[in-house]
Amino acid sequence: METAVQSRPADIAAEDHFEWQYLDLMRRVWTRGHERSDRTGVGTRSVFGATMRFDLSGDAIPLLTTKRVYWKAAAREMLWFLTGETNIRPLVEQGVHIWTDWPLDAYRKATGEVIDRDAFEARIIADAEFAERWGDLGPVYGKQWVNWPVYEPVGEGLFRQRAQGINQIAELVESLKHNPGSRRHIFEGWNVAELDRMALPPCHKTYQFFVADGKLTGLLYQRSCDLALGVPFNIFSAALITRMLAQQCDLEPGELIWNGGDVHLYLNHQHLVETQLARSPSGAPKLAITRRPDSIFDYRIEDFEVRNYAPQAHIAAPVAV
Template sequence: MRSSEQTYLDLCETILKDGTKKGDRTGTGTYSLFGYQMRFNLQEGFPLLTTKKVPFRLIASELLWFIKGDTNIRYLLENNNNIWNEWAFENWVNSEDYNGPDMTDFGLRSQKDPEFQQVYQEQMEIFKKKVLTDDEFSDKYGDLGAVYGKQWRDWKTSAGQSIDQLKQVIHSLKNNPHSRRHIVSAWNPEDVPSMALPPCHTLFQFYVADGRLSCQLYQRSGDVFLGVPFNIASYALLTSLIAHECGLETGEFILTLGDAHIYSNHVEQVKKQLSRETRKLPQLIINRDKESIFDFELSDFDIQGYQPHPSIKAPIAV
Protein backbone atom coordinates (compact mmCIF):
# COMPACT_ATOMS: atom_id res chain seq x y z
CA MET A 1 0.00 0.00 0.00
CA ARG A 2 1.30 3.44 -0.96
CA SER A 3 1.89 5.86 1.92
CA SER A 4 -1.06 8.18 2.48
CA GLU A 5 0.51 11.38 1.23
CA GLN A 6 2.31 9.78 -1.70
CA THR A 7 -1.03 8.42 -2.88
CA TYR A 8 -2.28 11.99 -3.19
CA LEU A 9 0.91 13.22 -4.85
CA ASP A 10 0.64 10.38 -7.37
CA LEU A 11 -2.79 11.72 -8.35
CA CYS A 12 -1.34 15.21 -8.90
CA GLU A 13 1.41 13.80 -11.11
CA THR A 14 -1.04 11.67 -13.08
CA ILE A 15 -3.30 14.64 -13.86
CA LEU A 16 -0.38 16.82 -14.96
CA LYS A 17 0.89 14.00 -17.18
CA ASP A 18 -2.34 12.51 -18.57
CA GLY A 19 -5.14 14.97 -17.77
CA THR A 20 -7.39 16.31 -20.52
CA LYS A 21 -7.57 20.06 -20.92
CA LYS A 22 -11.18 21.15 -20.43
CA GLY A 23 -13.31 24.22 -19.98
CA ASP A 24 -15.47 24.40 -16.86
CA ARG A 25 -18.36 26.18 -15.16
CA THR A 26 -16.10 28.81 -13.55
CA GLY A 27 -14.42 29.86 -16.80
CA THR A 28 -10.97 29.07 -15.39
CA GLY A 29 -10.21 25.83 -17.24
CA THR A 30 -8.88 22.55 -15.86
CA TYR A 31 -6.69 19.54 -16.49
CA SER A 32 -8.98 16.64 -15.73
CA LEU A 33 -9.25 12.87 -15.54
CA PHE A 34 -12.25 10.70 -14.75
CA GLY A 35 -12.29 7.92 -12.20
CA TYR A 36 -9.48 7.67 -9.64
CA GLN A 37 -9.23 6.00 -6.25
CA MET A 38 -6.95 6.70 -3.28
CA ARG A 39 -6.65 4.68 -0.06
CA PHE A 40 -5.45 6.11 3.26
CA ASN A 41 -4.51 3.86 6.17
CA LEU A 42 -5.69 5.80 9.22
CA GLN A 43 -3.50 3.65 11.47
CA GLU A 44 -0.48 5.20 9.74
CA GLY A 45 -1.34 8.67 11.01
CA PHE A 46 -3.87 11.40 10.39
CA PRO A 47 -3.84 12.23 6.63
CA LEU A 48 -3.18 15.95 6.86
CA LEU A 49 -0.78 16.76 4.03
CA THR A 50 2.76 17.70 4.99
CA THR A 51 4.01 18.92 1.59
CA LYS A 52 2.00 22.07 2.27
CA LYS A 53 0.32 23.32 5.44
CA VAL A 54 -3.38 22.46 5.55
CA PRO A 55 -5.46 24.38 8.14
CA PHE A 56 -6.97 21.70 10.36
CA ARG A 57 -9.17 24.08 12.35
CA LEU A 58 -10.97 25.16 9.19
CA ILE A 59 -11.56 21.50 8.31
CA ALA A 60 -12.80 20.65 11.80
CA SER A 61 -15.14 23.65 12.10
CA GLU A 62 -16.63 22.93 8.68
CA LEU A 63 -17.22 19.28 9.64
CA LEU A 64 -18.89 20.32 12.90
CA TRP A 65 -21.08 22.66 10.82
CA PHE A 66 -22.14 19.70 8.68
CA ILE A 67 -22.74 17.51 11.73
CA LYS A 68 -24.95 20.16 13.31
CA GLY A 69 -27.09 20.20 10.18
CA ASP A 70 -26.36 23.91 9.77
CA THR A 71 -26.47 25.58 6.35
CA ASN A 72 -25.84 29.20 7.34
CA ILE A 73 -22.29 30.56 7.18
CA ARG A 74 -22.73 32.55 10.42
CA TYR A 75 -21.40 29.62 12.49
CA LEU A 76 -18.37 29.39 10.21
CA LEU A 77 -17.67 33.11 10.43
CA GLU A 78 -17.97 32.96 14.21
CA ASN A 79 -15.14 30.42 14.06
CA ASN A 80 -13.07 32.53 11.64
CA ASN A 81 -13.79 30.11 8.80
CA ASN A 82 -14.24 31.82 5.43
CA ILE A 83 -14.21 28.87 3.05
CA TRP A 84 -17.91 29.15 2.06
CA ASN A 85 -18.13 32.93 1.88
CA GLU A 86 -17.95 33.33 -1.88
CA TRP A 87 -21.08 31.29 -2.60
CA ALA A 88 -23.21 33.20 -0.08
CA PHE A 89 -21.69 36.52 -1.19
CA GLU A 90 -22.64 35.72 -4.78
CA ASN A 91 -26.31 35.39 -3.78
CA TRP A 92 -26.21 38.85 -2.18
CA VAL A 93 -24.43 40.74 -4.98
CA ASN A 94 -26.80 39.21 -7.55
CA SER A 95 -29.89 40.29 -5.57
CA GLU A 96 -32.05 43.40 -5.83
CA ASP A 97 -30.98 44.34 -2.29
CA TYR A 98 -27.37 44.90 -3.35
CA ASN A 99 -26.55 48.47 -4.45
CA GLY A 100 -22.74 48.50 -4.26
CA PRO A 101 -20.06 48.37 -6.97
CA ASP A 102 -20.51 45.90 -9.83
CA MET A 103 -19.36 42.46 -8.67
CA THR A 104 -19.94 40.57 -11.93
CA ASP A 105 -17.45 37.65 -12.23
CA PHE A 106 -15.81 38.76 -8.98
CA GLY A 107 -13.87 35.51 -8.67
CA LEU A 108 -11.92 35.89 -11.92
CA ARG A 109 -11.72 39.69 -11.84
CA SER A 110 -10.22 39.75 -8.34
CA GLN A 111 -7.38 37.54 -9.56
CA LYS A 112 -6.47 39.77 -12.50
CA ASP A 113 -7.21 43.32 -11.29
CA PRO A 114 -5.55 44.50 -8.03
CA GLU A 115 -7.73 47.61 -7.94
CA PHE A 116 -10.90 45.54 -8.21
CA GLN A 117 -9.51 43.09 -5.64
CA GLN A 118 -9.49 45.89 -3.06
CA VAL A 119 -13.09 46.89 -3.87
CA TYR A 120 -14.17 43.25 -3.72
CA GLN A 121 -12.55 42.74 -0.31
CA GLU A 122 -14.29 45.85 1.02
CA GLN A 123 -17.67 44.53 -0.10
CA MET A 124 -16.88 41.08 1.33
CA GLU A 125 -16.12 42.62 4.74
CA ILE A 126 -19.43 44.50 4.65
CA PHE A 127 -21.18 41.25 3.80
CA LYS A 128 -19.51 39.27 6.59
CA LYS A 129 -20.33 41.92 9.18
CA LYS A 130 -23.98 41.91 8.11
CA VAL A 131 -24.18 38.11 8.36
CA LEU A 132 -22.68 38.21 11.86
CA THR A 133 -24.77 41.07 13.24
CA ASP A 134 -28.05 41.25 11.31
CA ASP A 135 -30.32 38.25 11.89
CA GLU A 136 -32.68 39.06 9.04
CA PHE A 137 -29.83 39.59 6.58
CA SER A 138 -28.11 36.42 7.81
CA ASP A 139 -31.25 34.33 7.33
CA LYS A 140 -31.69 35.66 3.80
CA TYR A 141 -28.13 35.76 2.48
CA GLY A 142 -26.03 33.73 4.90
CA ASP A 143 -27.93 30.54 4.16
CA LEU A 144 -26.65 28.33 1.35
CA GLY A 145 -29.78 26.28 0.80
CA ALA A 146 -30.14 22.54 1.36
CA VAL A 147 -26.40 21.77 1.29
CA TYR A 148 -24.54 18.99 3.11
CA GLY A 149 -25.70 19.44 6.69
CA LYS A 150 -29.35 19.63 5.64
CA GLN A 151 -29.14 16.37 3.72
CA TRP A 152 -27.13 14.56 6.40
CA ARG A 153 -29.45 15.52 9.26
CA ASP A 154 -32.83 16.50 7.74
CA TRP A 155 -33.52 14.72 4.44
CA LYS A 156 -37.12 15.47 3.47
CA THR A 157 -39.19 12.56 2.17
CA SER A 158 -42.09 12.59 -0.29
CA ALA A 159 -44.36 11.91 2.71
CA GLY A 160 -43.22 15.13 4.37
CA GLN A 161 -41.15 13.35 6.99
CA SER A 162 -37.52 13.92 7.95
CA ILE A 163 -34.65 11.41 7.94
CA ASP A 164 -31.58 12.00 10.09
CA GLN A 165 -29.16 9.96 7.99
CA LEU A 166 -26.20 10.53 10.27
CA LYS A 167 -28.01 9.34 13.40
CA GLN A 168 -29.40 6.38 11.50
CA VAL A 169 -26.02 5.24 10.21
CA ILE A 170 -24.44 5.48 13.69
CA HIS A 171 -27.33 3.46 15.16
CA SER A 172 -26.88 0.90 12.38
CA LEU A 173 -23.13 0.64 12.98
CA LYS A 174 -23.72 -0.02 16.67
CA ASN A 175 -26.51 -2.55 16.22
CA ASN A 176 -25.78 -4.21 12.89
CA PRO A 177 -22.11 -3.50 12.15
CA HIS A 178 -21.81 -5.94 9.24
CA SER A 179 -24.67 -4.42 7.26
CA ARG A 180 -23.91 -3.27 3.74
CA ARG A 181 -26.29 -0.33 4.08
CA HIS A 182 -24.22 2.11 6.17
CA ILE A 183 -24.72 4.91 3.66
CA VAL A 184 -25.26 8.67 3.86
CA SER A 185 -26.12 10.59 0.69
CA ALA A 186 -25.81 14.33 0.18
CA TRP A 187 -27.07 14.23 -3.42
CA ASN A 188 -30.79 14.95 -3.38
CA PRO A 189 -31.90 15.69 -6.96
CA GLU A 190 -34.98 17.58 -5.82
CA ASP A 191 -32.92 19.98 -3.70
CA VAL A 192 -29.95 20.48 -6.03
CA PRO A 193 -31.45 23.55 -7.77
CA SER A 194 -31.85 25.31 -4.40
CA MET A 195 -28.26 24.71 -3.27
CA ALA A 196 -25.59 27.41 -3.53
CA LEU A 197 -23.23 24.64 -4.67
CA PRO A 198 -24.42 21.10 -5.47
CA PRO A 199 -22.53 18.61 -3.28
CA CYS A 200 -19.14 17.56 -4.60
CA HIS A 201 -18.74 14.81 -1.99
CA THR A 202 -22.00 13.08 -2.75
CA LEU A 203 -22.19 9.75 -0.90
CA PHE A 204 -20.22 7.90 1.76
CA GLN A 205 -20.39 4.36 3.12
CA PHE A 206 -18.98 2.77 6.26
CA TYR A 207 -17.61 -0.74 6.62
CA VAL A 208 -16.66 -2.69 9.75
CA ALA A 209 -14.09 -5.49 9.79
CA ASP A 210 -11.80 -6.82 12.54
CA GLY A 211 -13.00 -4.14 14.96
CA ARG A 212 -12.05 -1.30 12.62
CA LEU A 213 -14.23 1.27 10.90
CA SER A 214 -13.48 2.24 7.30
CA CYS A 215 -15.19 4.81 5.12
CA GLN A 216 -15.45 5.17 1.36
CA LEU A 217 -16.49 8.49 -0.18
CA TYR A 218 -17.66 8.99 -3.75
CA GLN A 219 -16.83 12.52 -4.84
CA ARG A 220 -18.30 13.59 -8.17
CA SER A 221 -15.92 16.54 -8.56
CA GLY A 222 -12.57 17.18 -6.91
CA ASP A 223 -10.50 20.37 -6.98
CA VAL A 224 -7.31 18.41 -6.39
CA PHE A 225 -5.07 21.22 -5.18
CA LEU A 226 -7.40 23.20 -2.91
CA GLY A 227 -10.42 21.03 -2.14
CA VAL A 228 -9.31 17.40 -2.05
CA PRO A 229 -6.78 17.82 0.83
CA PHE A 230 -9.67 19.25 2.89
CA ASN A 231 -11.96 16.38 1.91
CA ILE A 232 -9.38 13.74 2.84
CA ALA A 233 -8.84 15.22 6.31
CA SER A 234 -12.53 15.97 6.87
CA TYR A 235 -13.71 12.43 6.21
CA ALA A 236 -10.77 10.97 8.12
CA LEU A 237 -11.93 13.09 11.07
CA LEU A 238 -15.55 12.03 10.62
CA THR A 239 -14.51 8.38 10.48
CA SER A 240 -12.42 8.82 13.62
CA LEU A 241 -15.29 10.45 15.53
CA ILE A 242 -17.82 7.79 14.56
CA ALA A 243 -15.32 5.01 15.34
CA HIS A 244 -14.86 6.57 18.78
CA GLU A 245 -18.60 6.65 19.45
CA CYS A 246 -19.07 3.08 18.22
CA GLY A 247 -16.15 1.65 20.20
CA LEU A 248 -14.13 0.79 17.09
CA GLU A 249 -10.60 1.48 15.87
CA THR A 250 -10.07 3.34 12.60
CA GLY A 251 -9.35 1.43 9.43
CA GLU A 252 -9.07 3.04 6.00
CA PHE A 253 -10.45 6.12 4.32
CA ILE A 254 -11.01 5.46 0.63
CA LEU A 255 -11.67 8.36 -1.74
CA THR A 256 -13.15 7.58 -5.15
CA LEU A 257 -13.16 10.60 -7.45
CA GLY A 258 -15.29 11.21 -10.53
CA ASP A 259 -13.91 14.32 -12.26
CA ALA A 260 -10.52 14.86 -10.60
CA HIS A 261 -9.09 18.14 -11.83
CA ILE A 262 -6.36 20.70 -11.37
CA TYR A 263 -7.36 24.23 -12.31
CA SER A 264 -5.15 25.81 -14.94
CA ASN A 265 -4.18 28.59 -12.51
CA HIS A 266 -3.04 26.02 -9.91
CA VAL A 267 -0.50 24.18 -12.06
CA GLU A 268 2.59 26.03 -10.82
CA GLN A 269 1.47 25.61 -7.21
CA VAL A 270 1.04 21.86 -7.74
CA LYS A 271 4.51 21.60 -9.25
CA LYS A 272 5.95 23.44 -6.27
CA GLN A 273 4.23 21.02 -3.90
CA LEU A 274 5.49 18.02 -5.85
CA SER A 275 9.05 19.28 -5.47
CA ARG A 276 8.86 18.88 -1.68
CA GLU A 277 9.66 15.83 0.44
CA THR A 278 6.89 14.26 2.49
CA ARG A 279 7.17 14.29 6.28
CA LYS A 280 5.77 12.13 9.06
CA LEU A 281 2.01 12.35 9.40
CA PRO A 282 0.60 13.90 12.59
CA GLN A 283 -1.64 12.24 15.15
CA LEU A 284 -5.25 13.19 15.85
CA ILE A 285 -6.13 13.59 19.53
CA ILE A 286 -9.83 13.47 20.47
CA ASN A 287 -11.38 14.37 23.82
CA ARG A 288 -12.33 10.86 24.99
CA ASP A 289 -14.65 12.23 27.65
CA LYS A 290 -17.17 13.06 24.93
CA GLU A 291 -19.15 10.06 23.72
CA SER A 292 -21.44 11.33 20.96
CA ILE A 293 -20.23 13.02 17.80
CA PHE A 294 -23.08 15.51 18.28
CA ASP A 295 -21.47 16.78 21.49
CA PHE A 296 -18.04 17.66 20.11
CA GLU A 297 -16.78 21.23 19.85
CA LEU A 298 -13.68 22.60 18.15
CA SER A 299 -11.73 22.56 21.42
CA ASP A 300 -12.17 18.76 21.65
CA PHE A 301 -9.67 18.10 18.83
CA ASP A 302 -5.94 18.52 18.64
CA ILE A 303 -3.32 17.66 16.03
CA GLN A 304 0.04 16.64 17.44
CA GLY A 305 3.35 16.33 15.63
CA TYR A 306 2.28 18.32 12.58
CA GLN A 307 5.38 19.83 10.96
CA PRO A 308 4.41 20.63 7.37
CA HIS A 309 6.11 22.66 4.68
CA PRO A 310 4.71 26.20 4.35
CA SER A 311 1.27 26.76 2.85
CA ILE A 312 0.94 27.44 -0.88
CA LYS A 313 -1.70 30.00 -1.84
CA ALA A 314 -3.95 29.65 -4.87
CA PRO A 315 -7.16 31.38 -6.00
CA ILE A 316 -10.49 29.61 -5.50
CA ALA A 317 -12.73 29.14 -8.53
CA VAL A 318 -16.33 30.17 -7.79
Protein backbone atom coordinates (compact mmCIF):
# COMPACT_ATOMS: atom_id res chain seq x y z
CA MET A 1 0.00 0.00 0.00
CA GLU A 2 1.63 3.24 -1.12
CA THR A 3 1.82 6.04 1.38
CA ALA A 4 3.62 9.33 1.76
CA VAL A 5 3.42 9.49 5.54
CA GLN A 6 6.60 9.70 7.52
CA SER A 7 7.51 7.63 10.54
CA ARG A 8 7.69 9.10 14.00
CA PRO A 9 11.25 10.16 14.91
CA ALA A 10 12.89 7.23 16.67
CA ASP A 11 14.10 9.34 19.58
CA ILE A 12 10.58 10.40 20.63
CA ALA A 13 8.94 8.07 23.15
CA ALA A 14 5.18 7.50 23.26
CA GLU A 15 4.91 8.95 26.74
CA ASP A 16 6.45 12.29 25.76
CA HIS A 17 3.10 13.73 24.71
CA PHE A 18 -0.42 12.34 24.97
CA GLU A 19 -1.07 13.02 21.28
CA TRP A 20 1.53 10.59 19.94
CA GLN A 21 -0.82 7.67 20.58
CA TYR A 22 -3.41 9.31 18.33
CA LEU A 23 -0.87 10.02 15.61
CA ASP A 24 0.52 6.49 15.85
CA LEU A 25 -2.99 5.09 15.48
CA MET A 26 -3.60 7.32 12.46
CA ARG A 27 -0.35 6.11 10.88
CA ARG A 28 -1.24 2.48 11.60
CA VAL A 29 -4.70 2.79 10.06
CA TRP A 30 -3.46 4.63 6.96
CA THR A 31 -0.48 2.37 6.24
CA ARG A 32 -1.72 -1.01 7.48
CA GLY A 33 -5.51 -0.75 7.54
CA HIS A 34 -7.81 -2.93 5.45
CA GLU A 35 -9.24 -1.11 2.46
CA ARG A 36 -13.00 -1.55 2.56
CA SER A 37 -16.20 -0.28 1.01
CA ASP A 38 -18.57 1.48 3.40
CA ARG A 39 -22.07 2.89 3.76
CA THR A 40 -21.10 6.31 2.39
CA GLY A 41 -19.56 4.94 -0.82
CA VAL A 42 -16.31 6.85 -0.18
CA GLY A 43 -14.25 3.90 1.01
CA THR A 44 -12.01 3.58 4.05
CA ARG A 45 -8.88 2.05 5.47
CA SER A 46 -9.82 0.42 8.75
CA VAL A 47 -8.52 -1.52 11.72
CA PHE A 48 -10.70 -3.24 14.28
CA GLY A 49 -10.03 -2.57 17.94
CA ALA A 50 -7.88 0.20 19.40
CA THR A 51 -7.32 1.87 22.77
CA MET A 52 -6.02 5.24 23.91
CA ARG A 53 -5.63 6.52 27.48
CA PHE A 54 -5.54 10.15 28.56
CA ASP A 55 -4.60 11.48 31.97
CA LEU A 56 -7.16 14.07 33.16
CA SER A 57 -5.41 15.11 36.35
CA GLY A 58 -4.30 18.69 36.86
CA ASP A 59 -6.99 19.98 34.47
CA ALA A 60 -5.38 18.13 31.52
CA ILE A 61 -7.65 17.73 28.50
CA PRO A 62 -6.98 15.68 25.32
CA LEU A 63 -7.19 18.46 22.73
CA LEU A 64 -5.10 17.68 19.67
CA THR A 65 -2.38 20.20 18.93
CA THR A 66 -1.33 19.03 15.45
CA LYS A 67 -4.48 20.66 14.11
CA ARG A 68 -7.08 22.95 15.61
CA VAL A 69 -10.02 21.23 17.28
CA TYR A 70 -13.00 23.55 17.65
CA TRP A 71 -13.63 22.60 21.23
CA LYS A 72 -16.46 25.07 21.80
CA ALA A 73 -18.50 23.34 19.10
CA ALA A 74 -17.90 20.00 20.84
CA ALA A 75 -18.82 21.49 24.22
CA ARG A 76 -21.99 23.06 22.82
CA GLU A 77 -22.93 19.70 21.32
CA MET A 78 -22.44 17.99 24.70
CA LEU A 79 -24.64 20.57 26.42
CA TRP A 80 -27.23 20.02 23.66
CA PHE A 81 -27.15 16.26 24.26
CA LEU A 82 -27.84 16.84 27.95
CA THR A 83 -31.02 18.77 27.15
CA GLY A 84 -32.43 15.74 25.34
CA GLU A 85 -32.97 17.88 22.24
CA THR A 86 -32.89 16.16 18.85
CA ASN A 87 -33.46 19.09 16.51
CA ILE A 88 -30.49 20.91 15.00
CA ARG A 89 -32.09 24.35 15.44
CA PRO A 90 -30.50 25.15 18.84
CA LEU A 91 -27.11 24.14 17.46
CA VAL A 92 -27.24 26.17 14.26
CA GLU A 93 -28.47 29.17 16.24
CA GLN A 94 -25.11 28.93 18.05
CA GLY A 95 -23.14 28.55 14.83
CA VAL A 96 -22.56 24.80 15.27
CA HIS A 97 -22.82 22.97 11.95
CA ILE A 98 -21.66 19.45 12.83
CA TRP A 99 -25.12 17.84 12.54
CA THR A 100 -26.48 19.79 9.57
CA ASP A 101 -25.26 17.52 6.77
CA TRP A 102 -27.67 14.68 7.57
CA PRO A 103 -30.97 16.62 7.54
CA LEU A 104 -29.70 18.71 4.63
CA ASP A 105 -29.03 15.55 2.62
CA ALA A 106 -32.49 14.21 3.50
CA TYR A 107 -34.11 17.50 2.46
CA ARG A 108 -32.33 17.60 -0.88
CA LYS A 109 -33.27 13.99 -1.67
CA ALA A 110 -36.91 14.49 -0.65
CA THR A 111 -37.51 17.78 -2.45
CA GLY A 112 -34.95 17.87 -5.24
CA GLU A 113 -34.18 21.45 -4.25
CA VAL A 114 -30.63 22.63 -4.83
CA ILE A 115 -29.79 24.42 -1.60
CA ASP A 116 -26.49 25.00 0.15
CA ARG A 117 -25.83 24.53 3.84
CA ASP A 118 -25.94 28.21 4.74
CA ALA A 119 -29.31 28.74 3.09
CA PHE A 120 -30.73 25.59 4.69
CA GLU A 121 -29.54 26.64 8.14
CA ALA A 122 -30.96 30.14 7.65
CA ARG A 123 -34.38 28.61 6.99
CA ILE A 124 -34.01 26.34 10.03
CA ILE A 125 -33.39 29.39 12.21
CA ALA A 126 -36.04 31.64 10.66
CA ASP A 127 -38.91 29.16 10.30
CA ALA A 128 -39.92 27.05 13.30
CA GLU A 129 -42.29 24.89 11.23
CA PHE A 130 -39.58 24.21 8.66
CA ALA A 131 -37.15 23.35 11.48
CA GLU A 132 -39.64 20.97 13.05
CA ARG A 133 -40.19 19.22 9.73
CA TRP A 134 -36.63 19.12 8.40
CA GLY A 135 -34.29 19.76 11.32
CA ASP A 136 -35.14 16.82 13.54
CA LEU A 137 -32.66 13.95 13.67
CA GLY A 138 -34.88 11.35 15.27
CA PRO A 139 -34.20 9.86 18.73
CA VAL A 140 -30.42 10.37 18.68
CA TYR A 141 -27.97 10.62 21.59
CA GLY A 142 -29.62 13.11 23.94
CA LYS A 143 -33.05 11.50 23.67
CA GLN A 144 -31.62 8.17 24.78
CA TRP A 145 -29.40 9.69 27.46
CA VAL A 146 -32.08 11.60 29.33
CA ASN A 147 -35.38 10.15 28.10
CA TRP A 148 -34.91 6.47 27.22
CA PRO A 149 -38.43 5.35 26.30
CA VAL A 150 -40.46 3.27 28.72
CA TYR A 151 -43.75 1.63 27.81
CA GLU A 152 -46.53 0.68 30.22
CA PRO A 153 -49.55 -1.56 29.68
CA VAL A 154 -52.92 0.15 29.17
CA GLY A 155 -54.92 -2.93 28.28
CA GLU A 156 -54.53 -6.43 26.99
CA GLY A 157 -51.78 -6.30 24.38
CA LEU A 158 -51.77 -2.49 24.42
CA PHE A 159 -48.95 -0.25 25.62
CA ARG A 160 -48.26 3.46 25.68
CA GLN A 161 -45.06 5.37 26.09
CA ARG A 162 -44.60 7.30 29.29
CA ALA A 163 -44.24 11.05 28.89
CA GLN A 164 -40.89 10.88 30.67
CA GLY A 165 -38.62 7.94 30.16
CA ILE A 166 -35.45 6.96 32.03
CA ASN A 167 -32.96 9.76 32.61
CA GLN A 168 -29.75 7.76 32.48
CA ILE A 169 -27.56 10.77 33.27
CA ALA A 170 -29.48 11.73 36.42
CA GLU A 171 -29.42 8.12 37.59
CA LEU A 172 -25.69 7.91 36.88
CA VAL A 173 -24.98 10.96 39.05
CA GLU A 174 -26.96 9.48 41.93
CA SER A 175 -25.20 6.13 41.53
CA LEU A 176 -21.74 7.74 41.53
CA LYS A 177 -22.57 9.72 44.64
CA HIS A 178 -24.21 7.00 46.69
CA ASN A 179 -22.79 3.72 45.35
CA PRO A 180 -19.33 4.55 44.01
CA GLY A 181 -18.18 0.92 44.01
CA SER A 182 -20.89 -0.15 41.58
CA ARG A 183 -19.99 -1.78 38.28
CA ARG A 184 -23.14 -0.34 36.71
CA HIS A 185 -22.08 3.28 36.19
CA ILE A 186 -23.13 3.21 32.55
CA PHE A 187 -25.15 5.23 30.10
CA GLU A 188 -25.99 3.91 26.68
CA GLY A 189 -27.17 5.34 23.36
CA TRP A 190 -27.71 2.13 21.37
CA ASN A 191 -31.46 1.60 21.61
CA VAL A 192 -32.04 -1.19 19.10
CA ALA A 193 -35.77 -0.51 18.92
CA GLU A 194 -35.19 3.03 17.63
CA LEU A 195 -32.09 2.79 15.45
CA ASP A 196 -34.06 2.96 12.21
CA ARG A 197 -35.58 6.29 13.27
CA MET A 198 -32.21 7.96 13.89
CA ALA A 199 -30.49 10.11 11.27
CA LEU A 200 -27.29 8.36 12.36
CA PRO A 201 -27.07 5.51 14.87
CA PRO A 202 -24.80 6.41 17.81
CA CYS A 203 -21.11 6.09 17.11
CA HIS A 204 -19.92 6.93 20.64
CA LYS A 205 -22.40 4.53 22.13
CA THR A 206 -21.43 3.27 25.59
CA TYR A 207 -19.94 5.20 28.50
CA GLN A 208 -18.84 3.54 31.74
CA PHE A 209 -17.30 5.08 34.86
CA PHE A 210 -15.07 3.78 37.63
CA VAL A 211 -14.40 5.30 41.06
CA ALA A 212 -11.23 4.50 43.00
CA ASP A 213 -9.05 6.49 45.40
CA GLY A 214 -11.38 9.46 45.14
CA LYS A 215 -10.90 9.69 41.36
CA LEU A 216 -13.36 9.24 38.51
CA THR A 217 -12.21 7.50 35.36
CA GLY A 218 -14.37 7.40 32.26
CA LEU A 219 -14.36 4.78 29.51
CA LEU A 220 -15.95 5.30 26.12
CA TYR A 221 -16.63 2.51 23.65
CA GLN A 222 -17.08 3.91 20.16
CA ARG A 223 -18.35 1.44 17.56
CA SER A 224 -17.56 3.56 14.49
CA CYS A 225 -14.60 5.92 14.59
CA ASP A 226 -13.94 8.54 11.92
CA LEU A 227 -10.39 9.01 13.10
CA ALA A 228 -9.64 12.19 11.19
CA LEU A 229 -12.77 14.25 11.88
CA GLY A 230 -14.90 12.61 14.55
CA VAL A 231 -12.50 11.14 17.10
CA PRO A 232 -10.77 14.44 18.01
CA PHE A 233 -14.21 15.78 19.00
CA ASN A 234 -15.22 12.54 20.71
CA ILE A 235 -12.23 12.27 23.00
CA PHE A 236 -12.59 15.91 24.05
CA SER A 237 -16.33 15.48 24.68
CA ALA A 238 -15.87 12.27 26.67
CA ALA A 239 -13.18 13.95 28.77
CA LEU A 240 -15.46 16.94 29.27
CA ILE A 241 -18.41 14.95 30.60
CA THR A 242 -16.04 12.96 32.82
CA ARG A 243 -14.80 16.24 34.27
CA MET A 244 -18.36 17.52 34.73
CA LEU A 245 -19.43 14.33 36.49
CA ALA A 246 -16.37 14.40 38.72
CA GLN A 247 -17.16 17.95 39.80
CA GLN A 248 -20.81 17.13 40.50
CA CYS A 249 -19.82 14.07 42.56
CA ASP A 250 -16.95 15.63 44.54
CA LEU A 251 -14.36 13.45 42.84
CA GLU A 252 -11.04 14.21 41.21
CA PRO A 253 -10.62 13.42 37.50
CA GLY A 254 -8.67 10.24 36.80
CA GLU A 255 -8.31 9.06 33.20
CA LEU A 256 -10.28 8.88 30.01
CA ILE A 257 -9.99 5.51 28.29
CA TRP A 258 -11.11 5.43 24.67
CA ASN A 259 -11.92 2.10 23.03
CA GLY A 260 -12.60 2.08 19.29
CA GLY A 261 -14.28 -0.69 17.33
CA ASP A 262 -14.11 0.02 13.58
CA VAL A 263 -11.40 2.69 13.45
CA HIS A 264 -11.14 4.15 9.96
CA LEU A 265 -9.82 6.87 7.73
CA TYR A 266 -11.73 7.83 4.61
CA LEU A 267 -9.82 7.49 1.36
CA ASN A 268 -10.58 11.13 0.48
CA HIS A 269 -8.76 12.28 3.65
CA GLN A 270 -5.29 11.65 2.26
CA HIS A 271 -4.30 15.33 2.39
CA LEU A 272 -5.38 15.61 6.02
CA VAL A 273 -3.57 12.44 7.04
CA GLU A 274 -0.29 13.29 5.33
CA THR A 275 -0.36 16.89 6.57
CA GLN A 276 -1.13 15.96 10.14
CA LEU A 277 1.39 13.13 10.33
CA ALA A 278 4.11 15.53 9.18
CA ARG A 279 3.52 17.59 12.33
CA SER A 280 4.68 17.03 15.90
CA PRO A 281 2.51 17.74 18.97
CA SER A 282 3.43 20.28 21.59
CA GLY A 283 1.97 22.02 24.60
CA ALA A 284 -0.26 20.88 27.43
CA PRO A 285 -3.86 22.11 27.04
CA LYS A 286 -5.87 22.62 30.22
CA LEU A 287 -9.61 22.80 30.80
CA ALA A 288 -10.90 24.86 33.72
CA ILE A 289 -14.52 24.56 34.84
CA THR A 290 -15.07 28.00 36.31
CA ARG A 291 -18.44 27.41 38.01
CA ARG A 292 -20.12 24.52 39.78
CA PRO A 293 -23.82 24.58 38.85
CA ASP A 294 -26.52 22.93 40.91
CA SER A 295 -26.78 19.91 38.59
CA ILE A 296 -25.15 18.20 35.64
CA PHE A 297 -27.86 19.74 33.43
CA ASP A 298 -27.13 23.36 34.33
CA TYR A 299 -23.70 23.94 32.80
CA ARG A 300 -23.28 26.73 30.27
CA ILE A 301 -20.64 27.22 27.61
CA GLU A 302 -19.27 30.13 29.66
CA ASP A 303 -18.38 27.66 32.43
CA PHE A 304 -15.58 26.12 30.35
CA GLU A 305 -12.24 27.76 29.75
CA VAL A 306 -9.46 26.15 27.75
CA ARG A 307 -5.97 27.39 28.54
CA ASN A 308 -2.50 26.79 27.09
CA TYR A 309 -3.97 25.69 23.77
CA ALA A 310 -1.88 26.81 20.79
CA PRO A 311 -2.68 24.31 18.02
CA GLN A 312 -1.28 24.23 14.54
CA ALA A 313 -3.56 25.25 11.67
CA HIS A 314 -6.90 23.62 10.94
CA ILE A 315 -6.85 20.99 8.17
CA ALA A 316 -9.99 20.93 6.06
CA ALA A 317 -11.50 17.64 4.89
CA PRO A 318 -14.93 16.55 3.60
CA VAL A 319 -17.50 14.83 5.81
CA ALA A 320 -18.80 11.50 4.51
CA VAL A 321 -22.59 11.42 4.92
